[in-house]
Amino acid sequence: MPSKQIYLGVIGVGGVGTSFLQQLSKLPSPPTLVLLARSSQTLLSPAPAYSPAIPAGDWQTASANPSLTKSGALSPSEIVSYLSSAPSGSRSVLVDNTSDPALASAYPQFLKAGISVVTPNKKGFSSDLSLWKDIFASAASGGALVYHESTVGAGLPVLSTLRDLVATGDQVTRIEGVFSGTLSFLFNTFAPVSASSEAKWSDVVSQAKDLGYTEPDPRDDLNGMDVARKLTILARIVGLQVQSPESFPIESLIPAELASLPGTAAGIQEFMTRLPEFDGQMTALKEQAEKAGKVVRYVGSIDVAKNEVKVGLQQFDKDSAIAGLKGSDNIISFYTQRYGSNPLIVQGAGAGGEVTAMGVLADLNKVLERL
Numbered sequence: 393m394p395s396k397q398i399y400l401g402v403i404g405v406g407g408v409g410t411s412f413l414q415q416l417s418k419l420p421s422p423p424t425l426v427l428l429a430r431s432s433q434t435l436l437s438p439a440p441a442y443s444p445a446i447p448a449g450d451w452q453t454a455s456a457n458p459s460l461t462k463s464g465a466l467s468p469s470e471i472v473s474y475l476s477s478a479p480s481g482s483r484s485v486l487v488d489n490t491s492d493p494a495l496a497s498a499y500p501q502f503l504k505a506g507i508s509v510v511t512p513n514k515k516g517f518s519s520d521l522s523l524w525k526d527i528f529a530s531a532a533s534g535g536a537l538v539y540h541e542s543t544v545g546a547g548l549p550v551l552s553t554l555r556d557l558v559a560t561g562d563q564v565t566r567i568e569g570v571f572s573g574t575l576s577f578l579f580n581t582f583a584p585v586s587a588s589s590e591a592k593w594s595d596v597v598s599q600a601k602d603l604g605y606t607e608p609d610p611r612d613d614l615n616g617m618d619v620a621r622k623l624t625i626l627a628r629i630v631g632l633q634v635q636s637p638e639s640f641p642i643e644s645l646i647p648a649e650l651a652s653l654p655g656t657a658a659g660i661q662e663f664m665t666r667l668p669e670f671d672g673q674m675t676a677l678k679e680q681a682e683k684a685g686k687v688v689r690y691v692g693s694i695d696v697a698k699n700e701v702k703v704g705l706q707q708f709d710k711d712s713a714i715a716g717l718k719g720s721d722n723i724i725s726f727y728t729q730r731y732g733s734n735p736l737i738v739q740g741a742g743a744g745g746e747v748t749a750m751g752v753l754a755d756l757n758k759v760l761e762r763l
């Protein structure tokens with residue numbers, strides 16, 4: 393653990409953020425939590441002393457503490473300014489547990505100011521290639537660290553594995569598998585291999601949302617964009633210059649009639665209310681696969697030599713590893729020169745607050761060790 397004083401700002405107290413705060417509070421020597429924010433409220437340890445620290449267990453206990461400064465939402469620049477004014481000799485870390493693109497596009501500001509960033513938010517790493525480059529260049533120039541393991545496969549060691557393969561000089565030729573916890577759960581429940589299921593597609597979507605597997609807007613899972621973002625991140629780590637997740641075709645499972653609903657809370661609500669009208673479309677896809685003795689699953693792949701990324705539905709034999717996945721499991725196969733025809737495989741839960749927070753906290757521990 394570090395000898396330097398480390399100050400921590402945490403943004404987001406939803407499914408992942410809540411589990412993260414609980415896990416953080418159980419660390420033997422946690423960093424000092426000085427900023428905790430949700431969409432419209434911020435708690436701060438009064439500067440310049442940065443004391444008292446915010447109790448880490450949960451938002452309710454923290455927000456009831458009368459010694460903390462309370463305000464509305466702060467802009468990213470205000471958060472940078474607060475965290476970078478920490479006493480000299482100390483370091484600061486931002487943990488972003490939101491899916492906010494505006495906060496993600498401010499990571500370069502944080503990193504240039506020497507504030508390390510740890511996050512499960514995919515937006516910074518899977519939007520324009522220029523932001524990806526800016527993030528890593530800013531980390532280098534600010535002497536800060538950036539870790540984002542939970543952006544792919546939640547807490548599963550996917551990015552660390554891929555970075556190790558690349559850093560040790562292996563040639564990654566292909567990456568393929570199931571990259572969405574939500575879509576894995578949906579198809580494993582709606583079209584299981586072992587028994588027939590009467591479950592309605594829309595009911596299983598509601599279940600996935602209630603279990604905390606979906607993105608804050610579940611349409612980001614159903615439209616394939618979440619998988620496309622993950623593949624964009626993996627492709628960039630192997631060195632492909634993917635400009636954005638829109639650079640390749642993405643198969644959407646959103647009924648055309650619901651495609652133009654607004655991206656607001658009311659839009660999400662209307663989408664969930666009207667989805668049952670379209671259950672027949674997904675039942676038809678399932679029955680088509682059944683007639684061929686197969687099951688349908690949502691998969692992705694990267695062919696490195698061909699510079700080709702694919703995201704969409706595919707039919708699988710019932711005895712295949714992908715067809716037999718359970719729950720929200722992801723399975724990610726890395727084909728490389730060293731591993732030959734038997735890929736290195738990472739498999740396990742790919743969504744959910746606890747497993748995602750574990751990936752975030754493990755990243756934070758790495759930052760604490762390395763700062």
Ligand SMILES: NC(=O)C1=CN([C@@H]2O[C@H](COP(=O)(O)OP(=O)(O)OC[C@H]3O[C@@H](n4cnc5c(N)ncnc54)[C@H](OP(=O)(O)O)[C@@H]3O)[C@@H](O)[C@H]2O)C=CC1
Nearest residue numbers: 404405406407408430431490491492512513608743744748
């Ligand atoms: N859920 C999962 O299984 C996984 C999630 N992730 C990623 O983790 C992140 C969080 O997901 P999850 O916890 O499920 O999402 P939730 O919707 O449950 O929580 C989001 C949190 O972020 C807060 N928030 C949103 N925008 C802002 C903002 N601009 N400023 C401050 N706070 C903000 C919300 O505030 P408020 O409480 O006020 O609404 C809420 O507390 C996402 O990026 C997601 O992609 C990654 C892997 C797996």
Ligand SMILES: N[C@@H](CC=O)C(=O)O
Nearest residue numbers: 572573574606607743
């Ligand atoms: N919504 C995502 C969460 C993890 O990234 C998924 O279902 O995989």
Ligand code: NA
Nearest residue numbers: 541544546548
């Ligand atoms: Na991961």
